[in-house]
Amino acid sequence: MRDTVDPEFASYVDARQARWLRCAYLVYGDLDRAEEQLLHAFSRLAPRWGRVDDPDVFVQRLLYQPALPHWTAAPWNHAPPQPGDEDPVRTALAGLSAVQRTVFVLLYFEELTEFEIADVLNLSHNAVHGHAQSAMTAFRTGLGYGDWRNAGKPR
Amino acid sequence: MRREEVRPLLERVTDDLPEPDLADAAWSGGLALQRKQRRSTAIVVLVVALVVAATVITAAITGTRPGVVPPDRPPTHPPGYVPPAGQIAGMDFWIAPPSGSERFLDRLATPLGDPLRLPDDPSDLAIEPIEQIAAVVLSRLGDGYEPILLGSDGLWARANRLLDPIATGAPLSPGAISPDGRRVAFPQPGHVVVIDSMTAEGMRIPLPTGDVRSVSWLPDGERVLVSGPTATYRVLVGTGGNGERLITSLHTGTTPDAATAPYRLDNLEGQATLLDYVESGWTADYPLQLPVDTWVGQTFTGDAVAARLFVAYPLPQVPTVASRAQVFAAISTLRWQPSRLLVLGETPHPTPTPGSPTPAAVRTSGCCQMLGWYNEGTALLQVSGWVLAWELRTGQVHRVAALEVDGLAVGPGIDG
Numbered sequence: 001m002r003d004t005v006d007p008e009f010a011s012y013v014d015a016r017q018a019r020w021l022r023c024a025y026l027v028y029g030d031l032d033r034a035e036e037q038l039l040h041a042f043s044r045l046a047p048r049w050g051r052v053d054d055p056d057v058f059v060q061r062l063l064y065q066p067a068l069p070h071w072t073a074a075p076w077n078h079a080p081p082q083p084g085d086e087d088p089v090r091t092a093l094a095g096l097s098a099v100q101r102t103v104f105v106l107l108y109f110e111e112l113t114e115f116e117i118a119d120v121l122n123l124s125h126n127a128v129h130g131h132a133q134s135a136m137t138a139f140r141t142g143l144g145y146g147d148w149r150n151a152g153k154p155r
Numbered sequence: 156m157r158r159e160e161v162r163p164l165l166e167r168v169t170d171d172l173p174e175p176d177l178a179d180a181a182w183s184g185g186l187a188l189q190r191k192q193r194r195s196t197a198i199v200v201l202v203v204a205l206v207v208a209a210t211v212i213t214a215a216i217t218g219t220r221p222g223v224v225p226p227d228r229p230p231t232h233p234p235g236y237v238p239p240a241g242q243i244a245g246m247d248f249w250i251a252p253p254s255g256s257e258r259f260l261d262r263l264a265t266p267l268g269d270p271l272r273l274p275d276d277p278s279d280l281a282i283e284p285i286e287q288i289a290a291v292v293l294s295r296l297g298d299g300y301e302p303i304l305l306g307s308d309g310l311w312a313r314a315n316r317l318l319d320p321i322a323t324g325a326p327l328s329p330g331a332i333s334p335d336g337r338r339v340a341f342p343q344p345g346h347v348v349v350i351d352s353m354t355a356e357g358m359r360i361p362l363p364t365g366d367v368r369s370v371s372w373l374p375d376g377e378r379v380l381v382s383g384p385t386a387t388y389r390v391l392v393g394t395g396g397n398g399e400r401l402i403t404s405l406h407t408g409t410t411p412d413a414a415t416a417p418y419r420l421d422n423l424e425g426q427a428t429l430l431d432y433v434e435s436g437w438t439a440d441y442p443l444q445l446p447v448d449t450w451v452g453q454t455f456t457g458d459a460v461a462a463r464l465f466v467a468y469p470l471p472q473v474p475t476v477a478s479r480a481q482v483f484a485a486i487s488t489l490r491w492q493p494s495r496l497l498v499l500g501e502t503p504h505p506t507p508t509p510g511s512p513t514p515a516a517v518r519t520s521g522c523c524q525m526l527g528w529y530n531e532g533t534a535l536l537q538v539s540g541w542v543l544a545w546e547l548r549t550g551q552v553h554r555v556a557a558l559e560v561d562g563l564a565v566g567p568g569i570d571g
Contacts, residue, residue: 042177045185
């Protein structure tokens with residue numbers, strides 16, 4: 001491993017870091033922790049650069065698996081609430097369980113398929129599908145929407 | 156809210172996040188991680204090397220190999236040894252597993268399969284000859300019986316020969332298969348039939364008596380003892396020598412099954428005795444102090460051990476309520492070697508009632524007999540619809556097969 005950064009590695013990181021930082025922020029609810037996890041994942045990739053079959057999956061596993069309950073019992077947002085910061089979307093995300101939130105963010109923000117999410121999180125497809133359904137219902141409820149079966153109907 | 160509305164909402168939350176620049180930090184972190192891993196590996200290698208060096212130095216100083224302590228004396232028993240339950244007439248005896256527990260015993264795999272039942276579509280022995288016979292069973296065909304042979308490779312073949320029933324029913328003796336596993340003999344009314352498993356040819360040898368019930372081969376595989384209630388004959392099947400007669404009358408035994416060679420366990424003047432086969436009959440080798448009421452089945456001789464089943468007089472060591480204990484006796488043909496007994500007792504009732512100790516199961520007379528030897532130290536026993544194997548050296552009893560045929564004779568091909 002060379003002492004100076006590999007240009008291809010730098011290009012790879014530059015192309016993905018903004019999107020994955022945002023995604024990790026939504027998953028962890030804490031910008032510092034999201035950045036720390038992302039840096040850790042890229043650091044683990046660096047010594048293996050060029051030898052990992054699928055770097056995206058490698059990084060995503062290191063980035064998102066620690067968010068699952070069996071990795072940590074930390075609450076969603078470590079940061080103390082700021083006065084006046086009562087964004088309803090953040091509040092709705094905070095109302096989801098850790099696994100629901102991770103699946104929900106990967107499905108709707110990262111736009112992975114349920115099979116890709118199952119691979120990244122080491123869950124079964126059925127489990128991912130179930131978490132996605134329940135997360136959507138809880139998210140809608142958190143935003144003040146009614147039952148999901150009424151979606152599209154006038155309120 | 157529709158699904159496509161979710162992403163804009165989430166993007167709005169992350170709009171004001173700063174743009175990170177992690178490439179240099181990640182590469183530096185990777186370098187640090189790699190150095191840390193290398194340091195850890197070096198420390199582990201160093202520790203292992205130090206431990207090995209310390210071990211070698213210790214061994215060199217003390218002159219011993221640490222961790223390897225040879226036993227003071229060789230083990231006296233083989234692995235899996237089961238202590239005997241006690242002694243009968245100075246011989247160690249073991250209690251056989253109770254009736255009903257056979258299916259739970261460890262299985263000894265043989266070509267018989269489990270369960271042993273008549274094959275659906277055996278081949279023709281004339282087309283598919285058998286090099287070494289593992290077993291013979293009889294298939295009922297009208298009023299007669301057709302022999303079906305099992306090879307050591309597990310393949311069945313019918314002999315295409317119809318046998319007549321004898322006075323006791325099916326014409327099959329446990330000792331029907333020759334010691335070389337090539338031929339099988341059947342007692343028939345007034346004659347004996349010998350079938351060669353390689354050629355499928357049958358030989359019919361007439362006898363002076365009409366009632367023959369048992370056959371047993373001599374160890375040379377050239378002669379067969381054929382017995383009935385009134386007479387025993389030695390029949391030359393192979394090539395004889397010095398003008399030997401085809402049929403020689405021998406001294407009559409007490410029962411047809413008793414006529415076996417080279418040893419015979421039998422009562423001689425009311426005393427259980429080991430007898431040796433000689434040219435003209437049998438002579439006493441040495442008496443046994445066994446509590447024998449009657450002997451059952453044939454004697455089979457293994458590696459310097461003759462074995463036969465007997466019905467015992469009431470045994471104080473193995474009390475029974477509704478039946479007599481039956482005992483497999485494995486008697487050493489060398490007097491200084493130990494003999495062993497396996498006792499078939501009763502199965503006690505799981506919830507005994509005071510005053511009426513009715514057993515849950517008994518093994519009735521005629522249920523059991525010796526079938527032969529699996530190998531030099533393992534006897535094969537027929538016990539109430541099961542074929543069991545008794546390891547003499549360890550005392551263990553194994554399940555071989557559930558018996559779903561009327562009769563069975565096993566040969567040397569049984570151990571594959």
